[in-house]
Amino acid sequence: MTQDAVVIVPGIMGSELRDTKTGKILWGLSGTRWLVKAWTRNNGLASLHLTEDELTGTTGRVQATQLLQHSAWTPYLRGHEPYTRLIETITDYVAHPDAICQFAYDWRLPVATNGKLLAQRAREHLTAWRNHEMHNPAVARRGDQRPARLVFIAHSMGGLVTRCALDGTHNDDLAADTRTVITLGTPFYGAVKAAVILNTGHGAPVPLPHHKLKALCQTMPGLHDLLPTYRCLRTSDDVTHLDHSDIKSLGGNPHLAQSSLDFHRTQQDVHLPDHRTLVGTRQSTWQSLTLADGQVTPHWDGARSNTDGSLIRDRSGRILHFPIQGDGTVYRDSAAMGDKISTVPIQHGDLGRADASLDAVVDILLEDIHKGPPLGEPGCGIAVPDVVEAGQTWHAVAERVDSLQGLTCTVTDTEDEDNPQPARMAMRDGHPAAEITLTTPGLYRISLHSRDGYTTSQLVLVAESGLETAEAE
Structure with missing residues (x-):
C-alpha cells in the first residue's frame, strides 16, 4: 500500500460535462439510447459547441463534474471506456479513498487552460491528503518514512494536461512534490x-x-x-x-x-518526474x-x-x-516519450481499463519497476467498423495473426456487461475474422482473446437502420 496522493487525469471526452444553468448533462449520460440519438440526429450535440465567449476565454457555461462512468463512443476516436475499473483498482492500493483525486475537466478547452486548473487542484489535493488523519499511519507503515508525494496517472490527452501542469509556470514546486507520472497512450507528438x-x-x-x-x-x-x-x-x-x-x-x-x-x-523541454510510459x-x-x-x-x-x-x-x-x-x-512513436516504456497490445480507449494496463499501474504505484511485456509484442490487433446499422452484417478482423488457433471473439452489450456472447471465428481473405450481425441499436464491445492470454477490444456503435450521410463539402 502506498502513502502517496494519486491524481487521475482522463483523456479527451473522458469527463462528464454538465450545463451549469440547466443542470442538463451534455456528455456522459448512462445508457446508450442518448448516445445513439446524440450522434445520429442533427441537433444532438449542439450544446457542446463552443460559444464565442468560450473561444475568447470566458468559461463557466459548462462544468466538468466527474470522470466518465459509462462507455461512450465517438467517430474515428472510437470507444471511450469508463475509468471505473482504474479507480477501483487504485483504491485497493492507497491508504484511503481520499488519497485519490479524480480530475475531471472540460476537454473542449485548450490543454493550457486545463493544465493551469490541474496544477491548482493537484496542490490542493496533496495538501489535503498530508493533513488527512490516515496520512501519518500510512507513512509509518512504509520503509522510507517519507510524507506523501503526487502520482499522476494520465490517459491520452490527460498526459498533455499533466505535462502542462508541471511546466513550472503555474506552481514552480509541483514537480518537486511529484514522485512519478504514468501516461497511458498520450499523444505527445499528436495524432x-x-x-x-x-x-x-x-x-x-x-x-x-x-x-x-x-x-x-x-x-x-x-x-x-x-x-x-x-x-x-x-x-x-x-x-x-x-x-x-x-x-x-x-x-x-x-x-x-x-x-x-x-x-x-x-x-x-518540460521534464516529467520519473516518467513511466505505457504504449x-x-x-x-x-x-x-x-x-x-x-x-x-x-x-x-x-x-x-x-x-x-x-x-x-x-x-x-x-x-x-x-x-x-x-x-x-x-502511433507508437508519438506516445513513446522517455526511457521507461512498456508496450501492451491494446486499443487506445482500453488503455485505462484493460488488465495489462492496470497491472502495470499497480506495479509502479507500489514502486516496483515495471519492465513491461517482452518487445516481441504478444496479442493481436483488431479491426472493426466504428459505426454500423442494426441488422447489417459486418466482420471483426484479427490483425497480426494468421491462425484461428486459440483465438476467440465475444460481443458484449455495454448495458449488459455480465452477458458476453460468443461470435464464430473463421478465416476470411487470409485473416481470422468474426461475422457479426446486431439487430438492436446500442454500444457494443467486440473483444478478441488470443492464446497468449491477452484481450484486445474495441467499441462499435450500432445505429438504427437507414443511417444518414452528410454531403461532401
Whole structure:
C-alpha cells in the first residue's frame, strides 16, 4: 500500500460535462439510447459547441463534474471506456479513498487552460491528503518514512494536461512534490486522426456522426492541441511538419492551430518526474498523411530518421515508409516519450481499463519497476467498423495473426456487461475474422482473446437502420 496522493487525469471526452444553468448533462449520460440519438440526429450535440465567449476565454457555461462512468463512443476516436475499473483498482492500493483525486475537466478547452486548473487542484489535493488523519499511519507503515508525494496517472490527452501542469509556470514546486507520472497512450507528438476529423467531408459523403464530430471540433481548441507536431506531411520528396496554413487547408481553424503550435513549443523541454510510459501496440494506426486540394489521405506507415536526422531512403533516394503501428489512435512513436516504456497490445480507449494496463499501474504505484511485456509484442490487433446499422452484417478482423488457433471473439452489450456472447471465428481473405450481425441499436464491445492470454477490444456503435450521410463539402 502506498502513502502517496494519486491524481487521475482522463483523456479527451473522458469527463462528464454538465450545463451549469440547466443542470442538463451534455456528455456522459448512462445508457446508450442518448448516445445513439446524440450522434445520429442533427441537433444532438449542439450544446457542446463552443460559444464565442468560450473561444475568447470566458468559461463557466459548462462544468466538468466527474470522470466518465459509462462507455461512450465517438467517430474515428472510437470507444471511450469508463475509468471505473482504474479507480477501483487504485483504491485497493492507497491508504484511503481520499488519497485519490479524480480530475475531471472540460476537454473542449485548450490543454493550457486545463493544465493551469490541474496544477491548482493537484496542490490542493496533496495538501489535503498530508493533513488527512490516515496520512501519518500510512507513512509509518512504509520503509522510507517519507510524507506523501503526487502520482499522476494520465490517459491520452490527460498526459498533455499533466505535462502542462508541471511546466513550472503555474506552481514552480509541483514537480518537486511529484514522485512519478504514468501516461497511458498520450499523444505527445499528436495524432493523424485529429487531422482526419477536421477534414471529414472533403471529397465524399460521410456518415452523419462523422460530420457532426467535425462540426464540433472545428472550433474546439482541445482537438487542435492533438494535431501532429512531428514530420507527418508527405510531399513529393520530403516529409514536413504541418503549419497553420496546412491546417487551414484541411479544414481546421488557423488561429487555434497557431495558438496550439505556439503552446507545444513551450512544452518541449518540460521534464516529467520519473516518467513511466505505457504504449499500445499491434493495432493498425495512421502515422502520416498527404494533403492535396484540401483533402487528407491518411497512411498506415510513416518515414523514419537516421541518427543524423536525415530520412531513411532506398538506394534510389526514395523515402522509405515503415508501418510502426500503435494503439489504433496514437502511433507508437508519438506516445513513446522517455526511457521507461512498456508496450501492451491494446486499443487506445482500453488503455485505462484493460488488465495489462492496470497491472502495470499497480506495479509502479507500489514502486516496483515495471519492465513491461517482452518487445516481441504478444496479442493481436483488431479491426472493426466504428459505426454500423442494426441488422447489417459486418466482420471483426484479427490483425497480426494468421491462425484461428486459440483465438476467440465475444460481443458484449455495454448495458449488459455480465452477458458476453460468443461470435464464430473463421478465416476470411487470409485473416481470422468474426461475422457479426446486431439487430438492436446500442454500444457494443467486440473483444478478441488470443492464446497468449491477452484481450484486445474495441467499441462499435450500432445505429438504427437507414443511417444518414452528410454531403461532401
